[in-house]
Amino acid sequence: MATRQTVTVSLNLKSNSTYLPLTLTVNLYLSGSSGVASSQTVTVPAGSTKPVSFTFQAPGTAGAYLLTFASPDYFSGAPLLTKTLQVSVLSSNLQILIPALIGLVVALVILGYYAMKRGSRVAEEEEEEKPKSTGKPQKPQSGQQNTKSLTRS
Numbered sequence: 022m023a024t025r026q027t028v029t030v031s032l033n034l035k036s037n038s039t040y041l042p043l044t045l046t047v048n049l050y051l052s053g054s055s056g057v058a059s060s061q062t063v064t065v066p067a068g069s070t071k072p073v074s075f076t077f078q079a080p081g082t083a084g085a086y087l088l089t090f091a092s093p094d095y096f097s098g099a100p101l102l103t104k105t106l107q108v109s110v111l112s113s114n115l116q117i118l119i120p121a122l123i124g125l126v127v128a129l130v131i132l133g134y135y136a137m138k139r140g141s142r143v144a145e146e147e148e149e150e151k152p153k154s155t156g157k158p159q160k161p162q163s164g165q166q167n168t169k170s171l172t173r174s
Contacts, residue, residue: 022079022108029076032090032102036065043067045094047101049075052087083110 022028036043043065051058059075080086086108090101 022106024079024081024083024108024110026079027076028079028106029074030088030104031072031074033070033072034063034065034101035070036067038067040067045092047073047090047092049077050087050089050091051077051080051106052089053080053084079106079108083108 030049032047034043034045034047044062046060046062048057049059050056058077061073061075063071063073065071086106087103088106089103091098092101095101
């Protein structure tokens with residue numbers, strides 16, 4: 022999650038009651054900030070579960086923050102749940118894309134290196150296959166005679 026990004030978190034509340042609905046106020050506290058970050062009053066029917074969503078803005082400084090869900094109606098404000106929120110300078114998409122792009126560039130460099138190395142090896146093999154010219158006339162092979170005739174006219 023990036024700094025100053027809008028965040029939505031959900032808490033599932035379950036009522037264990039068999040007859041009465043549960044109505045309570047749920048507050049979201051974010052460590053490092055003063056007061057309640059968000060608050061909602063929710064009614065959960067007897068024996069059922071109800072999701073409660075909270076939307077707030079992430080802190081402007083990178084770091085780890087505690088999200089605490091608490092209710093003044095539940096055990097004198099005792100926390101219902103505490104979770105860690107990790108805030109970074111880069112968005113989560115960039116945190117995934119940047120290492121992937123670095124890996125791709127490294128792979129292309131390695132591929133280019135081996136392609137150039139292979140190309141020079143192929144050129145060396147072609148040089149070896151060509152007959153080498155020494156500058157001297159070639160001697161005729163056995164069985165063939167190289168004759169020159171000089172005639173005067």
